[in-house]
Each structure stands twice: as structure tokens, then as C-alpha cells.
Amino acid sequence: MAAALSPPQYFLPSAGRPPVPWRVWVRMFHNYLSASDQAGLPENRKKAILIHLLGSEGQSLLFSLRGESAGNFSYREIIETFDKNFGDSKNHLSERMGFSRRFQEPSESVSDFYVALSSLATTCEFGDFFESSMRDQFVRGLADSRIRERLLQEDFGLDGCLQKARRMEDGLRVADSMNNSSLGKSRFASASTVVTVDDNCHHDQDGMTPRANGGPRETKEPSDSHQPMTESYLEGLFQYKNLGVDELGSLDLYRGVLGEFVACFFFLCSVLVANSSANGNLSNIAFTFGINIAILVQIFGGISGAHINSAVSVGMLVAGRCSLARCCFYVIAQVVGSILGVGFVWAVMPDRDNSGGLGVVSPAVGAGWGLLLECLFTGLLLLQVLVCTDPRRPPGPQTNIALSVGLTVLLAHFILVPLTGCGINPSRATGSAVVAGELEHLWMYWIGPLIASLAVPPLYELVLAGKK
Known part of the structure; x- marks a missing residue:
């Protein structure tokens, strides 16, 4: 069987580039010697086989490089000569x-x-x-x-x-x-979506704000019209890829969860401490909330998407921009972060009263009107988020998402603080209510915003998004 084994082709049979790179060819040659039981031959025999298989041009090159007769240099020196000339850094x-x-x-x-x-x-x-x-x-x-x-x-x-x-x-x-x-009719399988990525950022599918990546502009081919959301919208929502099962093993998910927890903790701490010196001044309260949200969105946008609001997380889920798993983890982190934030302020400043001093919200109007107002202004906030982060928006001046969201929160507080105390954030309302032990009206600050979270994304798709 060994005698029937064919040797490798000539390394350099004619002038020009070798058919096979030297490093590959010399390995083939050594394998040939081993497989044909010739590796143990005397060195002069192996040298003769090597010189023969170099080919006519390879032999000429060898003698021109060495300037010596074949009998004056060893098998190893031949290998080193070709290593030097055909295995250099240029190749x-x-x-x-x-x-x-x-x-x-x-x-x-x-x-x-x-x-x-x-x-x-x-x-x-x-x-x-x-x-x-x-x-x-x-x-x-x-x-x-x-x-x-x-x-x-x-x-x-x-x-x-x-x-x-x-x-x-x-x-x-x-x-x-x-x-x-x-699911060809589902918006998740639609080819009509146009994704526009700015030269310095791209919209995060899971969040409110763009994440910097320095990548090139990337677009998908637009169709003639924007396909509105149909009855398959909610069906498409619960496809496997939107449940987020594959995210459970991703560090990115838990980094986002930690970001939401820290953001809500600092949000509650900062607004409660700042409002302690506001003395009920409406302008001070509104600006405190609006500026805090703008700053936190700017900081945590690239980490978690900066939802900082359970209603926003649920709205992003319904809009198909956040997986079910991520939404659930975010809501838990937001509620826990808010409770601990209020608890920290209460521990540091225990002399403040358990109601206004801890930011507990309660309606000054009837429960029905309070529910409606919380729903409407949470819807306004969520609509602002959806518009700012819609990846189908045509290229144009870059929107400052942090400023836009902060101004929306500021406006909501100017209007709602005298009427409902302005919740528009179930996790923030829960933190204050739990620590203060005042849970009587908490249901209103969950149901109103969640109605908006379920209603605004379909409304945006069907009516307001229009042709992109």
C-alpha cells in the first residue's frame, strides 16, 4: 500500500507562483515521507527526494540561491532556504x-x-x-x-x-x-419596515434611546406603503422570538435590568430630596421631575433603554420593541428600585411625613376622573417615546430623545399635580405608597397607565404612524 502512495506535485515546476504555498507543500511532503515509510531513510536519500520534487524551476532557484553544488548542503538547509524565501512576511x-x-x-x-x-x-x-x-x-x-x-x-x-x-x-x-x-401578514414579518441608523447611533429595539456604536448607516428596502397593524399584531407579539427566551442567557438582559433598578432608585431619591425644599411650589416640582427624567434617560439610554417606568416597558412590549422576558424583568426591577429609593430617603430623613414627604400621590378629583387623567397623560408620554424611537422615521435632524421625554414629563406634572398628584408611572407610585403604607388609591395609578400602554401602540400604528 505504501508503494502505491503518490508523492505531492512538484513545488515549482515552472517560473511563476507555486501552485501550492510552501508551508502547505512542505507539510504534504513530510506526510508523504511518513505515510510511505520513508521518514527513516538516510538524510542523503530524503534530500534527493526533496530536490527531485522541487521541480525544475525549484531546483534552479535552489542552486542560484545557495551558489553551491548539491552535495555541499544538508536536507535541513534546503528546507530553511525555502522557508526564508517562500515563507516570509510579505507572503x-x-x-x-x-x-x-x-x-x-x-x-x-x-x-x-x-x-x-x-x-x-x-x-x-x-x-x-x-x-x-x-x-x-x-x-x-x-x-x-x-x-x-x-x-x-x-x-x-x-x-x-x-x-x-x-x-x-x-x-x-x-x-x-x-x-x-x-404569519406573512404580521407586522413582525413585514418587509415594509424601513430601519434608518444614524452615523453615530442606532435605535435599540428594547429601549427608548439610541445606543452609540459608530457604525455605518444601514437601511432595509422600503415598500410602497407602510403596512398598518392588523388583527395579527397581538398574535405576532407572542411569537418565539418576542418571548425573549433566548435572552435569558444573555448578559445584556441583566445589564439592562440592573440599569433600570439603579435608574429608578436614583430617580426616587433625587426627586423626593429635591421636593422637600420645594414647599409645594408647582414649578419647582414639575421641573424637578422633568429634569431628572431627562438626565436619567441620557445616562441609562445606552444601558437599558431607560424606560424608568413600568407603563413604558409594557407599551414597548405591546409595540413589539421589547421582549416579554425583558419587560417582566424590567417591571420587577423598576418597582423594587422605587421602593428601596423611597425607603432610603425615609431612613435618612425620618422626620418627614409619610404622605407628601414621601411623594405619595392621591387624587384631588374623583377616582373616575383621576383614572382618565392618568391614562391620558401616560398615553401622551408613551406616544412621545414611540415617535422618537420609531425606526421607520425618515432621515432628518436627530431628535434629542432625553430632552423630548423630559419636557413631556414636565408638562404632565404642571397639569396633573393639582389634580391627581401626577403618577403616570406605576413603579414610582408604588414605591411611595408601599413605604408610606398608603395603598388606598394605588390601583388607579396602575390601571390608568396600563390602559394607555395597551391602547397607545395600536392607535399609533393604525392611525398616527401613517405612511413611512
Whole structure:
């Protein structure tokens, strides 16, 4: 069997570029010697075989480089001579440039792309950095941005990236097939959405504010008209991809949850301490709330999306911009952060009364009117958020989302403080009511805003969004 084994092709049979890179060819040669039981031959025999397989042009090059007869240099010196001249950094640079330009083709599977990339990497001489270089280019070159973004959320190794990408490719293929067959009319499967990414930021699907990434402008082809939300809207809401099951293992989710907790904690602390010196002045109270929200949205926008309001989180869920899992975690974090924020102020300043001093809201009008007013102004706030963060908005002057939301909160407090105390934020109202032990009217500050959260996104889609 060994005698029938064919040797590798000539390395340099004629002038020009070798058919196979030297590093690959010399490995093939050593494998040939081992497989044909010739690795143990005397050195002069192996040298003769090597010189023969260099080819006519390779032999001429060898003698011109060494300037000696074949009998005066060893087998190892021949290898080193060709290592020096065909394995230099210039060739490596050329191979690495080709490697860095390799991206997944539209019809190429993840596995095929990985094999092709591995083949290119063998000639790049990455050494100890082979695995990290392969992983980085593999993730960078993936055609599906959903898979690429998921891999960037955690520090996977090369094998982990490959396995995760294969599973996601299979899952997305099935999901896309289901969308095309049974949910083709859903807004989540609609191709009419136009996504515009600013040169310096992109809208976070889970949040209110853009996250900086310095990426290029990216658009999807718009259709002739904006497809309004139909009865399949709520059906599409509970597709697998919007339940957020895959987010449960993502650090990004828990980073956002922590951001919401900290934001609500500081929000309640700052407004209660500031209002302690407001002496009931309406302007001071309104500006305190509005400025606080604007600052916190600016700070936490890139961390959690800066909802800072359970009604906003539920509204984003209904609008399809936040997964069910993320919404649930956010609401819990907001309520707990608000309660602890009020509790901290009460512990530091225990002499303040348990009602106004802790920001407890109660209606000065009837419960029915209070419920309606809370619903209307929460709806106004949520509408502002939906408009500012709508990814289908045509390119234009960049909106300062933090300022827009802060001004909306300021306006709501100017109008509602004398009437309902201005809740428009169930988690904020819960924090004050729980610590003060005044739960009588708390239901109104949950039901009113939640009605707005359920009603405003469909209203925005059906009536106000219009043609994009």
C-alpha cells in the first residue's frame, strides 16, 4: 500500500507562483515521507527526494540561491532556504489580506463558510493566535446580522461560536419559514419596515434611546406603503422570538435590568430630596421631575433603554420593541428600585411625613376622573417615546430623545399635580405608597397607565404612524 502512495506535485515546476504555498507543500511532503515509510531513510536519500520534487524551476532557484553544488548542503538547509524565501512576511501579509476579505456568501451555509475560512487560515501562519483570528473573522464575516449580534453578546470560543451559529441558523431558517407561511401578514414579518441608523447611533429595539456604536448607516428596502397593524399584531407579539427566551442567557438582559433598578432608585431619591425644599411650589416640582427624567434617560439610554417606568416597558412590549422576558424583568426591577429609593430617603430623613414627604400621590378629583387623567397623560408620554424611537422615521435632524421625554414629563406634572398628584408611572407610585403604607388609591395609578400602554401602540400604528 505504501508503494502505491503518490508523492505531492512538484513545488515549482515552472517560473511563476507555486501552485501550492510552501508551508502547505512542505507539510504534504513530510506526510508523504511518513505515510510511505520513508521518514527513516538516510538524510542523503530524503534530500534527493526533496530536490527531485522541487521541480525544475525549484531546483534552479535552489542552486542560484545557495551558489553551491548539491552535495555541499544538508536536507535541513534546503528546507530553511525555502522557508526564508517562500515563507516570509510579505507572503503572509498577502494571505492574511485574503483571509480578512472573506465573508459568507448569500447561498453559503455557516458550516461551509467555516470550512472555507479554515482553508485560508492554514496559509496565514497565525501561530498561537490561530483560534482567536479564526473566531474574529468568522463572526465578522457572517452574513446574518442576527447571528453576528448574538455571538457578540458573550465571549464564545471558536468552537462555541461555530456551534451557536449553526443552531441559530437552523432555528432562524425554521422561524422564517413559519413566518412566510402562517404569519406573512404580521407586522413582525413585514418587509415594509424601513430601519434608518444614524452615523453615530442606532435605535435599540428594547429601549427608548439610541445606543452609540459608530457604525455605518444601514437601511432595509422600503415598500410602497407602510403596512398598518392588523388583527395579527397581538398574535405576532407572542411569537418565539418576542418571548425573549433566548435572552435569558444573555448578559445584556441583566445589564439592562440592573440599569433600570439603579435608574429608578436614583430617580426616587433625587426627586423626593429635591421636593422637600420645594414647599409645594408647582414649578419647582414639575421641573424637578422633568429634569431628572431627562438626565436619567441620557445616562441609562445606552444601558437599558431607560424606560424608568413600568407603563413604558409594557407599551414597548405591546409595540413589539421589547421582549416579554425583558419587560417582566424590567417591571420587577423598576418597582423594587422605587421602593428601596423611597425607603432610603425615609431612613435618612425620618422626620418627614409619610404622605407628601414621601411623594405619595392621591387624587384631588374623583377616582373616575383621576383614572382618565392618568391614562391620558401616560398615553401622551408613551406616544412621545414611540415617535422618537420609531425606526421607520425618515432621515432628518436627530431628535434629542432625553430632552423630548423630559419636557413631556414636565408638562404632565404642571397639569396633573393639582389634580391627581401626577403618577403616570406605576413603579414610582408604588414605591411611595408601599413605604408610606398608603395603598388606598394605588390601583388607579396602575390601571390608568396600563390602559394607555395597551391602547397607545395600536392607535399609533393604525392611525398616527401613517405612511413611512
